[in-house]
Amino acid sequence: MSQIRELGYKDLPLGGKILDAGNSENYETGGWRTYVPVHDAEKCTNCLLCWIFCPDGAIFVKDGKWAGFDLKHCKGCGICAEQCPPKVKAITMVKEEK
């Protein structure tokens, strides 16, 4: 990301085109966040609803279990916290101090 950010106008593709597929990963949207999701592993049932609903694919899953947030891309929308079942509520949104 930081490398892309440093590119000068002479190094960018013409007309703002993106010349390679699937490179949105290189664009770190984590900086847009105001609230950061905080996960409580004690409460989590690994239902993975949060993973299904996260619009940015910012939730890691390993061996069928919740495995962390990708904070480079998480925009802090809070959808994961909203989707986590009411009786579980394993995710809380916390104001992020920068």
Added chain:
Amino acid sequence: MAKTLGLTGNEAVAYAIMQINPDVMAAYPITPQTALVQKFADFLADGDVDTEMILVESEHSAMSATVGASAAGARAMTATAANGLALMWEIVYIAASNRLPIVMPVINRALSAPINILCDHSDTMGCRDTGWIQIYSENAQEAYENTIQAVRIAEHPDVLLPAMVTQDGFIISHGMEDVTILEKEQVQKFVGEYKPHYPLLDPEHPVSYGPIDFHDFYFEHKKPQVDAMENAKQVILDVGREFSKLSGREYGFFDAYRMEDAEIVAIMMSSTAGTTRPVVDELRRQGIKAGLLKLRVFRPFPAEEIVAALQGKKAVAILDRAISFGAQGGALFSEVCSALYNAGQRIPVINFLYGLGGRPAEIENIQEVYQKLQRIVQTGKVDNLINYLNLRE
């Protein structure tokens, strides 16, 4: 062999487009452009072109379809005038910013209100900052030849910018003249095969057009557009030189008519130059050193070249066929003034706003321009910076 036909400006440009044979033409009718697209539709119906013609429901869609076709990898064109161009506005910027080398004839017409279908330059002058190359034509012959050259200029790898080719509504678009038409093969050879830059329809190399761009990249994406405009200057001259081998006519940034030893000069664009030539000739017969600088290329603006052509002149009048409300005179006036100022030239200049909504600019009106210049030379004083030609008080 070239042949001479009686053609209107609209028909001449339709001939040019037929001979270019673009992949896609998307257009919506608007006076005074309608006859152009109609003539092109005749060529299509007669099987003279294999263009995909898209009939759309508005100019916004015409420009959008042209942008889509161009991004897909097609040599795409459209044509419009006045309010049609105004309706395209949003996509006019997008065409330039996506670096799509679309060529668009624009038949200059006044913008509403009050509604008026006759000529002035408010439409194209209004989008002088959109990032399009702008080439103004004096007559049907030039409109034909500028359209063909515009394809090469726009598509040049150092440029990749869209280009408008204008002609004066009705005065040229509906007036019939002798126009010398090249052979289709000559035009085909001149424009060559279109090699699109990262087209969408290339599954081997998938690309995205028009992604979102914030404070972090937008500015960096604008500067190359500035540079491409600058590059266009050399390309315009090179293409003009190459084309003159076919047509025998010279094409540069402007036509300097009797300028060499001229003392008083009028600068203008398009058909009014045709009215001005005999005025200059008559003044010359009377021993008055009058000259005419007819600007062909407004974007990119050839500032240095204009300054060089005005070197040592005693008084200059700049004629604008569009008002820039609240500005210090017309846009052409402002451009010429800042070019002179930046070059440290202090030549007395005056501005004439003229020809709005089709108001005629006749021989006697142009004579008035040169009389005013003569008075400035005699008195050494500019009493009125901004003047209105042929306006009732």
